[in-house]
Amino acid sequence: MVEATKPEDKQTSDVTHQYLRTxxxxxxxxxxxxxxxxxxxxxxxxxxxxxxxxxxVVLVSGIGCSSxxxxxxxxNTLHTTHGRSxxxxxxxxxAKPNLKVIVVTGDGDCLAIGGNHFxxxxxxxxxxxxxxxxxxxxxxxxxxxxxxTPNLAYATTAPYGNLEHNFIPxxxxxxxxxxxxxxxxxxxxxxxxxxIVGALQKKGFSLVEAISNCHxxxxxxxxxxxxxxxxxxxxxxxxxxxxxxxxxxxxxxxxFLTGLLWDVEKPxxxxxxxxxxxxxxx
Amino acid sequence: xxxxxxxxxxxxxxxxxxxxGAIYSGCRFFGGYPxxxxxxxxxxxxxxxxxxxxxxIQMEDEIGSMAAIIGASAAGLKSMTATSGPGYSxxxxxxxxAYMTEVPCVIVNVQRxxxxxxLPTKIGQADTMQARxxxxxxxxxxxxxxxxxxxxxxxxxxxFNFSERFRTPVTLLGDEVLGHMREVITVPEEGExxxxxREKPDVPSEWYHHFEVTPNLVSPMAAVxxxxxxxxxxxxxxxxxxxxxxxxxxxxxxDKLYYKISRFYDEIVQIDTEMTEDAxxxxxxxxxxxxxxxQAVHMAREKRIRAGLIRPITIWPFADEHIREHLAHxxxxxxxxxxxxxxxxxxxxxxxxxxxxxxxNRYDGEVLNPVDIFKKILEVK
Ligand SMILES: Cc1ncc(C[n+]2csc(CCOP(=O)(O)OP(=O)(O)O)c2C)c(N)n1
Ligand code: SF4
Numbered sequence: 001m002v003e004a005t006k007p008e009d010k011q012t013s014d015v016t017h018q019y020l021r022t023x024x025x026x027x028x029x030x031x032x033x034x035x036x037x038x039x040x041x042x043x044x045x046x047x048x049x050x051x052x053x054x055x056x057v058v059l060v061s062g063i064g065c066s067s068x069x070x071x072x073x074x075x076n077t078l079h080t081t082h083g084r085s086x087x088x089x090x091x092x093x094x095a096k097p098n099l100k101v102i103v104v105t106g107d108g109d110c111l112a113i114g115g116n117h118f119x120x121x122x123x124x125x126x127x128x129x130x131x132x133x134x135x136x137x138x139x140x141x142x143x144x145x146x147x148x149t150p151n152l153a154y155a156t157t158a159p160y161g162n163l164e165h166n167f168i169p170x171x172x173x174x175x176x177x178x179x180x181x182x183x184x185x186x187x188x189x190x191x192x193x194x195x196i197v198g199a200l201q202k203k204g205f206s207l208v209e210a211i212s213n214c215h216x217x218x219x220x221x222x223x224x225x226x227x228x229x230x231x232x233x234x235x236x237x238x239x240x241x242x243x244x245x246x247x248x249x250x251x252x253x254x255x256f257l258t259g260l261l262w263d264v265e266k267p268x269x270x271x272x273x274x275x276x277x278x279x280x281x282x
Numbered sequence: 283x284x285x286x287x288x289x290x291x292x293x294x295x296x297x298x299x300x301x302x303g304a305i306y307s308g309c310r311f312f313g314g315y316p317x318x319x320x321x322x323x324x325x326x327x328x329x330x331x332x333x334x335x336x337x338x339i340q341m342e343d344e345i346g347s348m349a350a351i352i353g354a355s356a357a358g359l360k361s362m363t364a365t366s367g368p369g370y371s372x373x374x375x376x377x378x379x380a381y382m383t384e385v386p387c388v389i390v391n392v393q394r395x396x397x398x399x400x401l402p403t404k405i406g407q408a409d410t411m412q413a414r415x416x417x418x419x420x421x422x423x424x425x426x427x428x429x430x431x432x433x434x435x436x437x438x439x440x441x442f443n444f445s446e447r448f449r450t451p452v453t454l455l456g457d458e459v460l461g462h463m464r465e466v467i468t469v470p471e472e473g474e475x476x477x478x479x480r481e482k483p484d485v486p487s488e489w490y491h492h493f494e495v496t497p498n499l500v501s502p503m504a505a506v507x508x509x510x511x512x513x514x515x516x517x518x519x520x521x522x523x524x525x526x527x528x529x530x531x532x533x534x535x536x537d538k539l540y541y542k543i544s545r546f547y548d549e550i551v552q553i554d555t556e557m558t559e560d561a562x563x564x565x566x567x568x569x570x571x572x573x574x575x576x577q578a579v580h581m582a583r584e585k586r587i588r589a590g591l592i593r594p595i596t597i598w599p600f601a602d603e604h605i606r607e608h609l610a611h612x613x614x615x616x617x618x619x620x621x622x623x624x625x626x627x628x629x630x631x632x633x634x635x636x637x638x639x640x641x642x643n644r645y646d647g648e649v650l651n652p653v654d655i656f657k658k659i660l661e662v663k
Contacts, residue, residue, distance in 0.1 A: 055509050076506045079515035081379050087346035091353025094337050099507045120342040280333045
């Protein structure tokens with residue numbers, strides 16, 4: 001198979017196609033209209049844009065509809081256990097720091113069962129890029145409540161409305177010490193590409209929250225309509241952080257911010273460890 | 283602390299010997315979470331690894347530790363973690379993942395009394411069955427158990443060799459007394475002990491199947507980033523690593539996990555015996571308990587009782603045939619364990635008809651001493 005070059009004049013679908021395992025694994029497991037495929041396209045385009053070699057890219061995921069993403073991609077792909085993808089990825093990255101290690105995870109995978117690994121990875125600052133596909137529900141197991149399910153929203157395990165309150169993943173990451181934090185949606189594809197490119201280039205722990213639609217469960221249980229209706233909702237409620245900066249608070253009512261939300265420099269774990277080795281081996 | 287490559291005679295603790303054995307084996311990644319009575323292993327690795335160009339990471343818990351060492355091993359480094367009962371329980375799901383994805387790694391369980399938090403600073407041997415059956419599902423397991431400080435070193439090397447040779451996680455079962463005991467040992471010189479590393483593929487990447495069923499069942503293993511792009515999943519998978527629901531492929535995968543170990547039983551089984559040839563009563567024990575059992579056997583011999591010792595060093599796979607041979611002439615076998623009776627059921631399963639199985643158990647955090655065992659020999663002989 002040929003390594004991808006940068007075909008400026010080609011259709012995006014052609015670019016994506018070069019990175020897919022077309023001979024096996026298709027058709028994919030996702031429902032028609034699911035946003036996860038859009039995130040997959042965005043990840044692939046970002047890698048292509050940066051000219052990374054397929055051999056140096058590692059996709060690591062846990063368990064869930066979103067965590068099925070790596071199997072379709074022609075990189076080094078590790079589909080691990082529920083919630084643990086960031087810990088697996090930490091091992092890969094620390095062992096071979098020259099690899100580009102990307103974690104693909106869902107809101108349940110990352111914030112519930114994997115919440116502990118997530119906050120510690122933010123703090124530890126290993127150079128990982130985490131793509132958190134947030135569809136506000138457990139898709140794979142059939143629509144149960146997740147830590148991203150809003151208060152009073154419906155899920156099969158919250159049949160009378162969710163009595164709990166949801167995490168704001170980007171705020172959680174900031175509190176825990178992440179280096180780079182961005183958010184986008186499966187409607188704002190170009191912005192998502194940009195955010196993922198930025199996250200990949202960042203030396204340190206990066207989070208991109210990709211707001212996605214699970215119309216099959218979240219949409220149906222909460223009467224939010226089909227995939228198109230949910231994308232429309234994203235279009236209408238997302239507000240670029242850059243634009244929002246110059247707006248009065250009342251204009252931000254009911255909106256959520258997208259784009260680059262946080263970007264700081266701090267020493268990266270693998271680089272610091274390398275320095276330690278050099279010092280001790282002198 | 284002495285370097286790993288001297289032949290000096292040094293006073294060393296079991297846990298330290300284990301860390302030195304790991305370095306000797308070429309272990310270059312350790313992920314762990316502190317827990318008594320295993321912590322000295324993590325501390326030793328934190329100190330030594332960067333000096334050898336390796337990497338140490340303290341994870342947020344044992345689930346993460348196990349995940350990290352699997353990731354690091356997949357990326358090509360020999361990897362290890364060390365823990366005790368509560369941490370070992372937390373690791374089980376990911377140990378199962380390592381069985382399924384055939385990633386070599388070593389897990390040291392320095393046993394304490396249990397269940398639950400149990401007896402953090404006291405001895406137990408109640409994780410014997412967990413070491414074989416901990417993760418859910420069907421697979422085969424290799425577990426080794428040293429009984430001296432020098433053996434802590436050697437068996438750590440063995441554990442790495444087995445894990446690399448058979449592409450599988452291996453547990454080293456120690457215990458609190460052994461982990462904290464100090465003995466003068468001769469540290470093996472470089473080249474003195476055999477060190478095995480995983481076989482790498484020698485085919486072009488288009489031909490490479492990460493889980494190929496080879497004639498000896500063990501597939502060569504490319505590291506992540508070596509240029510062989512493969513998929514790894516805990517879902518049942520085909521030889522390329524892609525999920526499968528085909529009945530024939532499911533069975534082939536599970537057979538591979540089982541037979542790649544059972545077929546090499548003779549290579550894996552290690553057993554130490556003393557005076558079993560003419561023994562009418564054999565005492566069977568492992569780890570710290572075997573040290574007391576050995577003395578009890580000698581005490582019995584002094585009293586002209588024909589006693590012998592059987593000490594499995596490889597606990598799993600259980601040394602069915604070897605042990606049966608040693609019991610060929612024995613009328614009794616006394617199984618001594620610091621639990622409510624675990625290995626004794628294995629012995630019952632395999633003991634010849636003429637050989638009656640007796641047991642002596644203790645599970646209050648104290649060791650069984652030679653006199654306790656000697657008295658039991660007198661009682662049942
Ligand atoms: C240890 C463990 N517990 C539970 C499950 C069952 N399970 C599979 S996927 C999933 C939730 C996934 O939700 P999320 O991460 O939000 O991903 P989505 O399917 O919505 O993309 C659960 C609970 C599991 N596989 N492993
Ligand atoms: S269940 Fe929801 S998250 Fe899963 S594939 Fe369908 S739409 Fe997507």
